[in-house]
Amino acid sequence: MGLGQTRRRRLGGETPAERGARLGLIEATNFEVIPLRSLDAALGDLPAASRVSVTASPAKGLEATLEITEGLLAGGHRAVPHISARLVRDPAHTRAIGSWLRAAEVEEIFLVGGDVVEPEHYHDALSFLGDLLETDHGLRRVGVTAYPDGHPLIEPAVLHEALHAKQAALAEAGLEGYCSTQMCFDAARIVDWLGGERRAGLTLPAHLGIAGVVDRARLLSIGVRLGIGQSLRYLRKNRRAVARLMTVPHYDPNDLLVPLSAHAADLGIRELHVFTFNQVAATAAWREDNLR
Numbered sequence: 001m002g003l004g005q006t007r008r009r010r011l012g013g014e015t016p017a018e019r020g021a022r023l024g025l026i027e028a029t030n031f032e033v034i035p036l037r038s039l040d041a042a043l044g045d046l047p048a049a050s051r052v053s054v055t056a057s058p059a060k061g062l063e064a065t066l067e068i069t070e071g072l073l074a075g076g077h078r079a080v081p082h083i084s085a086r087l088v089r090d091p092a093h094t095r096a097i098g099s100w101l102r103a104a105e106v107e108e109i110f111l112v113g114g115d116v117v118e119p120e121h122y123h124d125a126l127s128f129l130g131d132l133l134e135t136d137h138g139l140r141r142v143g144v145t146a147y148p149d150g151h152p153l154i155e156p157a158v159l160h161e162a163l164h165a166k167q168a169a170l171a172e173a174g175l176e177g178y179c180s181t182q183m184c185f186d187a188a189r190i191v192d193w194l195g196g197e198r199r200a201g202l203t204l205p206a207h208l209g210i211a212g213v214v215d216r217a218r219l220l221s222i223g224v225r226l227g228i229g230q231s232l233r234y235l236r237k238n239r240r241a242v243a244r245l246m247t248v249p250h251y252d253p254n255d256l257l258v259p260l261s262a263h264a265a266d267l268g269i270r271e272l273h274v275f276t277f278n279q280v281a282a283t284a285a286w287r288e289d290n291l292r
Contacts, residue, residue: 014258022254022261025208026290028271030080034278035064042278043072047288052077053273056084058116062097070104080143081106084114085128090121094128098135110143110180111166126165133173142170143207146179148193149186163197167204180207180273187259194267205270208260210253212276212283253286 014022032053033042046052052072056065065081072079088094101109113125122128125144144166147159163179170177179202184190194206253274260269276283 014261018258018261021264022257023291025257025261025264025269025272026287029283029287030207030271030273031212031280031283032273032275033068033280035060035068036278038278039068042276042280043075045281045284046077047284048076050077051080053080053110054082056082056087056112056114058084058087058114062087066097066100066104069106073104073106078108079106080108080110082110082112083128083132084112084116085122085125086114086116086119088120088122088128091131093121094131095135098132098137102136102138105138107139108141108143109139112145124162126162126169129166129169133169133175139175141176141178143178143180144170144204146181146197146206148181148190149184160197160200164200164202167202170204178205178207178270181209183209183211183275185211185256187256190260191263191267194269198267203268205268207271207273208256208269209273209275210256211251212253212274212279213286214251214275214277214279214282253283254290 028051030051030053031046032055033039034055035057054065054068054072056062062084065083069079069081083097088097100106111125111129113123122131129142144163146163147154147156150156151159167177167179181190181194190208194202253272263269274283
């Protein structure tokens with residue numbers, strides 16, 4: 001069944017296999033939180049023993065991410081710190097991060113290049129990864145970024161080469177890896193991009209980056225800053241998607257999951273990376289409602 005056909009169907013029209021695939025992804029939800037003033041309330045809204053992804057803030061530095069990670073681990077959550085390569089000062093800082101990972105018993109990180117305009121040492125995630133893998137890090141799993149919707153500053157060919165180079169580096173190090181996509185609203189674009197990468201040799205499991213149940217005004221306002229301009233252009237062209245965003249108070253992640261569920265197994269989409277923007281309560285309630 002094509003994407004255009006599945007996109008027109010509501011939840012009641014799902015096949016049992018599609019519903020099972022969608023609920024399996026919802027079960028495997030990773031809540032992304034941001035080191036902002038609203039963080040304390042967001043952490044209080046997390047379900048027990050959640051998988052939580054902690055972003056890296058250029059304003060607060062990596063130390064804030066690591067501190068939040070420690071608190072989440074102490075609270076019984078599975079915390080995954082984002083390590084932004086451009087926030088790492090030098091190889092000595094890399095060694096310190098490796099030592100912290102080992103001491104804190106953090107077995108998984110999510111590696112990003114980062115948004116710092118003038119980095120002190122590392123210009124990309126791959127160069128940092130090479131140095132980190134030489135430390136006594138204790139890692140077992142590393143997530144890397146993926147861009148089905150493109151990047152405003154990096155050419156698609158460069159993104160493609162970097163993704164496959166990271167896959168090779170993780171395989172050589174004997175580490176489990178995965179790629180997690182940027183937030184994207186266009187199911188057809190995701191299917192086309194990931195299908196092409198699979199044919200080109202990408203074997204990393206994919207985590208689908210998806211907006212949580214977020215206030216629509218806030219969701220639309222952060223588009224350009226997060227590099228999802230092409231998806232917003234898609235929304236502007238897709239009148240049905242725009243109409244839904246403008247007539248309901250919150251974006252519903254099922255708007256993307258329903259048309260993707262039939263393709264998840266074939267494309268190796270295993271988990272959700274949910275951008276909550278610290279509006280955790282609404283997304284946690286949505287997840288619970290779907291799984292009950």
